[in-house]
Amino acid sequence: MNEFQNDAILKSKFENDRSRTGSVELLPAPMVMERDERTTILYEGEIEESGAITRLAVYPGMARGDRIKLTWENTSTEIVKKYSTELKVSDPESFIDITVPKSFVCYFINNLGRFQVTYKVFPAAGGPPLPSESTIVTSVKLTGSVIPAPKAPEAKDGNLSSQHDYPDGLTILLSPKLTINCTWTSYGRDGRILYLERWNPESDEKTVVVPEVLKLIETGGEVRVSSFSNNLEDYIFDSLPLVLKVL
Known part of the structure; x- marks a missing residue:
């Protein structure tokens, strides 16, 4: 039987608590699924043609009907360019995936496009909007051909x-x-x-x-x-x- 390098199986669970910056409580940062977590780099050739996926995990107090505004904003040039989209929560117990067009993600790629990705929640119950922590993404051209995804015939x-x-x-x-x-x-x-x-x-x-x-x-x-x-x-x-x- 094949053995993994780890001697023991250790669970890695993201903290479900809000972090605190000054007096402002921030919701957990969004996850850009194609981003290389070791370098924060998002390679052009590793993005599906449909776009890059931004995942929002279930945040504290998530409720049906909450309105969410996701924003990608470039920070690498003097020209400010944003991509924003909005949606409403339908299942407060499940994560949300939002597709960001590949054309936007790669727009500044020749200048090492750098983006700040955030979202803001407008609670269905009312009250002030809730901002999130930010995720930094750097888009980079991929050298050579794309490596195909692995396959799992039994799945x-x-x-x-x-x-x-x-x-x-x-x-x-x-x-x-x-x-x-x-x-x-x-x-x-x-x-x-x-x-x-x-x-x-x-x-x-x-x-x-x-x-x-x-x-x-x-x-x-x-x-x-x-x-x-x-x-x-x-x-x-x-x-x-x-x-x-x-x-």
């Missing part, structure tokens, strides 16, 4: 069973080029990270996610799997993500 139609019906683990097929490591990130229904694992695969062609890790998923949540490997031009970076919905 039919991109769905992962929360009943843990994988007694021998879940097989992940990798890009045929050199793979240095793989990353598995499990998100709960509320959008926060349940568990994150990074490991060295046993071969360049496939790896197996062990049953102990597969238990750390939640119905209504999501799993993202990517590989850190090289493309046809031998440049090394992350692949597109394999996205699995947890049923």
Whole structure:
């Protein structure tokens, strides 16, 4: 049986508390799902044509009917350019994904586009709007061809069973080029990270996610799997993500 590098399985749960800056309470920062968390970089070639996904986890006091305004604002040039969109909360127990057009994200890419991503909540119950912490994103052109997403043939139609019906683990097929490591990130229904694992695969062609890790998923949540490997031009970076919905 394949073993992960970690000697023990450790859950990583985002704090659900508001942070405090001065006298202003800020809601948790938004998550830009394609962003490389190690560098804050968002590579052009790792964004789907439909756009980049900004995820809002369930925030304290989230209620049906809350109005949310998401804003991306560039901070890298003298020309101020913003993208804003609004929506209302329909399920206060589930995360919200908002797609930001790729054309906007890549607009300043030749100048190392730098963005501040925030959102503001207008409570359905009334009261003052609630601002969030900010997430910084830097968009960068990708060198060479895109590395395809890993595949999981046993996860039919991109769905992962929360009943843990994988007694021998879940097989992940990798890009045929050199793979240095793989990353598995499990998100709960509320959008926060349940568990994150990074490991060295046993071969360049496939790896197996062990049953102990597969238990750390939640119905209504999501799993993202990517590989850190090289493309046809031998440049090394992350692949597109394999996205699995947890049923």
